[in-house]
Amino acid sequence: xxxxxxxxxxxxxxxxxxxxxxxxxxxxxxxxxxxxxxxxxxxxxxxxxxxxxxxxxxxxxxxxxxxxxxxxxxxxxxxxxxxxxxxxxxxxxxxxxxxxxxxxxxxxxxxxxxxxxxxxxxxxxxxxxxxxxxxxxxxxxxxxxxxxxxxxxxxxxxxxxxxxxxxxx
Numbered sequence: 001x002x003x004x005x006x007x008x009x010x011x012x013x014x015x016x017x018x019x020x021x022x023x024x025x026x027x028x029x030x031x032x033x034x035x036x037x038x039x040x041x042x043x044x045x046x047x048x049x050x051x052x053x054x055x056x057x058x059x060x061x062x063x064x065x066x067x068x069x070x071x072x073x074x075x076x077x078x079x080x081x082x083x084x085x086x087x088x089x090x091x092x093x094x095x096x097x098x099x100x101x102x103x104x105x106x107x108x109x110x111x112x113x114x115x116x117x118x119x120x121x122x123x124x125x126x127x128x129x130x131x132x133x134x135x136x137x138x139x140x141x142x143x144x145x146x147x148x149x150x151x152x153x154x155x156x157x158x159x160x161x162x163x164x165x166x167x168x169x
Contacts, residue, residue, distance in 0.1 A: 002082055002092045023135035028059040030085075030093070032069050035062050037109055044108035053143040054152035055104060061088065094134070103159040116160040 001021065008016040021027065031038055038060035045055035064072075068086040072093040082092040106114045131141050144152050157163055 002084075006082075021135040023131075023137070023140055027134050027136070028057045029054060030059050030061045030091070031105065032061050032064060035060060038062070041105045041108040045104060048108075049104055049155065051150075052104075052152050052155055053140065054156075058105075061085070061091075064088070094130075103156045107159055113161045114159070115162045115164060116157060117164045117166050118157065 001019065005017045005019055008014070031041065042058055042060055045052070045058055049055045064085065064087050072083050072085045082094055085091045085093045103114045103116050127145050128141050131144065136144070142148075142151065147154060149155075149158075
């Protein structure tokens with residue numbers, strides 16, 4: 001779907017663009033790193049966080065060239081387009097970071113201490129709209145982004161040894 005949409009966009013055939021991803025089938029949270037470490041993370045997350053949607057969507061991507069990893073990872077996810085990850089078939093990357101949900105992964109690798117940074121600015125619909133763009137329904141958005149105790153976001157905050165609140169704006 002992405003390749004067809006990109007071709008239509010490049011040809012200025014905007015009426016031909018179809019974009020209807022199915023979140024459950026098409027979206028994963030990919031991690032780049034040493035494959036042994038990634039497998040340790042994946043097994044630990046499945047064992048210790050079986051009810052966490054974010055960790056259930058974990059996919060190990062291995063070790064692409066750093067130039068390719070940097071190409072596919074934006075400095076700010078709101079400023080990125082989908083790009084194909086060089087060296088991987090049928091994988092497009094939206095870049096960015098998943099806020100505090102990285103903390104359980106670091107803990108799986110035996111980090112002595114984890115600190116996560118959170119912003120104090122209102123997030124509005126920025127993340128929710130991004131999730132809707134890739135086919136997430138309201139139930140999925142709540143599991144990933146809501147601030148209640150059961151969301152992936154909150155579980156990541158709780159897993160950290162410390163939290164630092166920063167003002168992004």
